[in-house]
Amino acid sequence: MGQALVEGDEMGWSEGQTRLIEHGRGGLWVRGVAGAGKTTAAVERVRRLLGRGVAGHTVMICTPQRLLSRPYRGFVGGAERVMGSDPQFMTFGRLTQYGVGLYWPWVAEAAGLPTGVQPTFLDAESAQWLMGLVVAPQMAQAGIFQTVKLPRARIYGQVLDNMNKAALVGFDVHTIGERLSRAWSGEVSQLRMYEDVQTAADLFRAYCLETGALDYSLTVELFLRHVWPLPAARAHFEAMARHMIYDNCEEDAPAAHHVFAELVGTCESAVVMLDDEANYRRFLGADEQSAAGVLAEACDESLVLEPYGDVEARRALVGHFAVSFGFERGELPEADPFVGVERLSARLFPDMLDRVAERVAAWVKDDGVPVNEIALVSPYVSDGLLFAMRYRLERMGIETRSLRPSRMLRQEPVVRCLVTLAYLAHPAWGIVPTVEDIGHVLVTVIEGLDPVRAALLASVSRKRFSPFETLVAAMQERVTLALGERYERLRRWVEAYQQGEPIALDHFFSRVYAEVLSRRGFRMHGDFEMAQAVAALVDSAASYRLMMAALPMEVDSAVLYLEGLSSGLLGQRSLSEPDVLEGAGVLIAPAYTFLMANQFVTHQVWLDAGSGGWTERLAQPLAHPYVLSAQWEDGRVWTGIDEGLSAAQGAYRLIAGLLRRCRGTVVLASSEYGEQGMPQQGVLLNAFGRIVRRVAKREGRKTDGV
Amino acid sequence: MTTPRSKRFTQTNLEDYLACAYRYWLAHVQEVRCPAPEVEPLTDWEVQTRRGSRFHRMAEQVVAGVRADLLDPKDDAILAEWWARFKRDAMRGLPTTRYAEVSLSVPFGGLRLAAKLDLLAVEAGKRLVIVDYKTNKKASPKSLRGRLQTQIYRYVVARAGSAFTGGVEVKPEHVEMRYWFAADERPSVRLVYSQAEFEADEAELTALVERLRAQTTFPKTDDVSRCGFCTYRSVCDRGQAGWVEEHDAEPVVGWGGEREGLFGDVE
Ligand code: SF4
Numbered sequence: 021m022g023q024a025l026v027e028g029d030e031m032g033w034s035e036g037q038t039r040l041i042e043h044g045r046g047g048l049w050v051r052g053v054a055g056a057g058k059t060t061a062a063v064e065r066v067r068r069l070l071g072r073g074v075a076g077h078t079v080m081i082c083t084p085q086r087l088l089s090r091p092y093r094g095f096v097g098g099a100e101r102v103m104g105s106d107p108q109f110m111t112f113g114r115l116t117q118y119g120v121g122l123y124w125p126w127v128a129e130a131a132g133l134p135t136g137v138q139p140t141f142l143d144a145e146s147a148q149w150l151m152g153l154v155v156a157p158q159m160a161q162a163g164i165f166q167t168v169k170l171p172r173a174r175i176y177g178q179v180l181d182n183m184n185k186a187a188l189v190g191f192d193v194h195t196i197g198e199r200l201s202r203a204w205s206g207e208v209s210q211l212r213m214y215e216d217v218q219t220a221a222d223l224f225r226a227y228c229l230e231t232g233a234l235d236y237s238l239t240v241e242l243f244l245r246h247v248w249p250l251p252a253a254r255a256h257f258e259a260m261a262r263h264m265i266y267d268n269c270e271e272d273a274p275a276a277h278h279v280f281a282e283l284v285g286t287c288e289s290a291v292v293m294l295d296d297e298a299n300y301r302r303f304l305g306a307d308e309q310s311a312a313g314v315l316a317e318a319c320d321e322s323l324v325l326e327p328y329g330d331v332e333a334r335r336a337l338v339g340h341f342a343v344s345f346g347f348e349r350g351e352l353p354e355a356d357p358f359v360g361v362e363r364l365s366a367r368l369f370p371d372m373l374d375r376v377a378e379r380v381a382a383w384v385k386d387d388g389v390p391v392n393e394i395a396l397v398s399p400y401v402s403d404g405l406l407f408a409m410r411y412r413l414e415r416m417g418i419e420t421r422s423l424r425p426s427r428m429l430r431q432e433p434v435v436r437c438l439v440t441l442a443y444l445a446h447p448a449w450g451i452v453p454t455v456e457d458i459g460h461v462l463v464t465v466i467e468g469l470d471p472v473r474a475a476l477l478a479s480v481s482r483k484r485f486s487p488f489e490t491l492v493a494a495m496q497e498r499v500t501l502a503l504g505e506r507y508e509r510l511r512r513w514v515e516a517y518q519q520g521e522p523i524a525l526d527h528f529f530s531r532v533y534a535e536v537l538s539r540r541g542f543r544m545h546g547d548f549e550m551a552q553a554v555a556a557l558v559d560s561a562a563s564y565r566l567m568m569a570a571l572p573m574e575v576d577s578a579v580l581y582l583e584g585l586s587s588g589l590l591g592q593r594s595l596s597e598p599d600v601l602e603g604a605g606v607l608i609a610p611a612y613t614f615l616m617a618n619q620f621v622t623h624q625v626w627l628d629a630g631s632g633g634w635t636e637r638l639a640q641p642l643a644h645p646y647v648l649s650a651q652w653e654d655g656r657v658w659t660g661i662d663e664g665l666s667a668a669q670g671a672y673r674l675i676a677g678l679l680r681r682c683r684g685t686v687v688l689a690s691s692e693y694g695e696q697g698m699p700q701q702g703v704l705l706n707a708f709g710r711i712v713r714r715v716a717k718r719e720g721r722k723t724d725g726v
Numbered sequence: 727m728t729t730p731r732s733k734r735f736t737q738t739n740l741e742d743y744l745a746c747a748y749r750y751w752l753a754h755v756q757e758v759r760c761p762a763p764e765v766e767p768l769t770d771w772e773v774q775t776r777r778g779s780r781f782h783r784m785a786e787q788v789v790a791g792v793r794a795d796l797l798d799p800k801d802d803a804i805l806a807e808w809w810a811r812f813k814r815d816a817m818r819g820l821p822t823t824r825y826a827e828v829s830l831s832v833p834f835g836g837l838r839l840a841a842k843l844d845l846l847a848v849e850a851g852k853r854l855v856i857v858d859y860k861t862n863k864k865a866s867p868k869s870l871r872g873r874l875q876t877q878i879y880r881y882v883v884a885r886a887g888s889a890f891t892g893g894v895e896v897k898p899e900h901v902e903m904r905y906w907f908a909a910d911e912r913p914s915v916r917l918v919y920s921q922a923e924f925e926a927d928e929a930e931l932t933a934l935v936e937r938l939r940a941q942t943t944f945p946k947t948d949d950v951s952r953c954g955f956c957t958y959r960s961v962c963d964r965g966q967a968g969w970v971e972e973h974d975a976e977p978v979v980g981w982g983g984e985r986e987g988l989f990g991d992v993e
Contacts, residue, residue: 073893075890077825077828077829077890097732097733097838098733098838099733099834099836101838102833103831103832103833103885103886104831104888105828105829105886105889105890106829106830106831106840121783122786122787122790123787123790123792124787125787125792125793125796125797126792126796136800136801138780252790252791253790253791255791256790523768523769524768524769527763527768527769529761530762530768531763533762534761534762534763535960538760538762538960539963540963545960545961548756551758551759551761552758552759554761555759557761
């Protein structure tokens, strides 16, 4: 049941929403599940605050990640807002980096960091890379991580995750290994891995302190220790936050809660909102219990918002899932939970995708549902799944868009091509591209050249660019003079480059793009999609070079960069998510990413509903989101029961979150054999089966199973 | 769509529109990034923009309460010279209530018209001084009055500046734009605003935005000299990059680390 509407409120705000919108001085603590209308009301609150003359630069809008501030940005950037200064958008990450950068002279001095140098802030990718450089000698000499069968990027990523948790939860970074070990009760060999984790963390932290390279964990520590207590800094931040909105606080970690709670305590007004049954970023340290404790305490009043316009059937299904996953919910709702739920099953994975495409086409073409109102979600969206789904839908004339956190630069054909060109242009590096690589360059860049002639040209150039005129006449004829002239332009450019001094790698990419590849006669001419990929490569290589230049590392930056790129340690290209969300098309997204983008749609398809991925926790053998959280009692042992409970809770919250973001139909689509051809025995379908049987029993029916 | 995807009219996108409609369309409507060099030599350009951006950050630090002498750069003689000049006279005669890196905007032409100021110094009911630090030698004092930046900044502050005066009314006569030069000893250029200029700016900016909105095609400029500092040269087949000494762009200020971090994005 939705809340009673306030009489006379022509906008249809509920009583609770009206309280949120019109809240006066002090902090208001608001909680409610997704779909309760918290954010919509908070945007209206911002509108009214600014409308009555509050200066925008004194309003701080805090969210755990940028994507979640999208509804506020939409309003703030719109023409309907009154004139004035702009509100400040803040994430805890931004606040810490801004604060440390702004007050750096004091921070550096107080923390004993090298003074007189600028701080070098490391993003996740650079931190992973640097950790690799610092830890690699130990890996070779002392055999650390010898027993770990994981790609290096994931090893370093998990060590950094642990370091971040130490900063965000508030324990000593030198106790990560001990904490993990104390909670471990399995094979003894795992304890060695935890020791290695600590060794890597210690080495990396020592390196950062010595050089002023600031990864996220060190930035947070410095901020909490040396910026936040500074009176000048505090006054500066308090002036920026006379009025606060803090949305989705459950997706932030304890350190953020403590800092924002102090701002709540000093501001004129604050509305702090928590989504119940969410906490999707737990693996990054998000902690709803901390939020509910620290922030609720900092507020003067509280409010619970009920789902707005919630359908009884959807509520019933969420309740049934709670019971199926082992969480008692008291009396189950009487309503039929299967209203707006469809099952779609097939024997093989491709057949399932065919049927999903047909279902989507029926919504779009027969029922006139806008493409943006449909989302296809799955625990993981592999390249294969994305391509296969896109192909099917686009063949039917249905646009698609995908929301995936990152894509590797090395997967872009244009990037591969530029890397090969860099090797060709720098023979001193001693890396000779293969004939296939050169063929790939030629076919990718030269307009009109087909793979057969590209391969021919590549093979005769014997791993170097040979002049076209040196080719035998028959070969020249086969390639054609026109294409030969394009080949020559590229070849001559490389030859001329080799005559001069080598330049920075990003400058090299930029030049070869500008002077040859984007010119007429080449495929990149006027191809803006390729331009974006090259731009991402140039940015990545430039930021890498500048980072390396700022650090005392005696290494050849360019070759190392290319190695990092091909191993996937470098070049994780961020997609501009808000752009994707503004585009048109059926959305294809990993389920958690969809939830964190807080999208509400009419229809959802749960792809691959039989997969085990719906209930499995992210495999992190070197980290632990529960043990390294503020809620964990240090020294307690993590048991199978804890594991089962956390998996069930995660699965339930995922499913409840998806259901609450669907206004129409949910289709559970599965196949007997999964993407890899393995039989599917997913917990999600089993839980659904139990609901079917439970309802049938209640109604005195027999079931054929699901 | 013909309006900027950012839903804001700014100095940058309107200047691009005036320079070349096609450049405006590529950069601000389609938001196409072109990875070609903006100017040559690339290394000099990089040094110049990084130095300029560091200078702007240092100036922001001072407004946030950091003592200027703690920021004395020891690793860059040119920057040290700029900084000595800054300490000597950049703040001279300015009201003491100061805001750095201020973003203001007003509804305009169906979107918003926005200005991002290096510094706003305020004496409510009397003066609002907009300070813009110029860190390249190219900016000529003479051309500054007619600059779109001057028009937009003064107009936006005259309309929206009361956000910084505690609601006290701001009249155009209270607004002053001050260009301060870091790279040489030129005195600041002070441009005091007036009601007549405010009205003229409003009319001109309105006409400009209406023209832009009515445009259905976005042709390339006929004046190829404008292509020298444009990254879309190869798209348009328009020659080579211009030289850094002739370029008068100012750096973009930020604290680095623009990409998303592991936890919480850094914007
Ligand atoms: S290169 Fe010249 S014509 Fe092309 S967009 Fe730039 S300014 Fe316009």
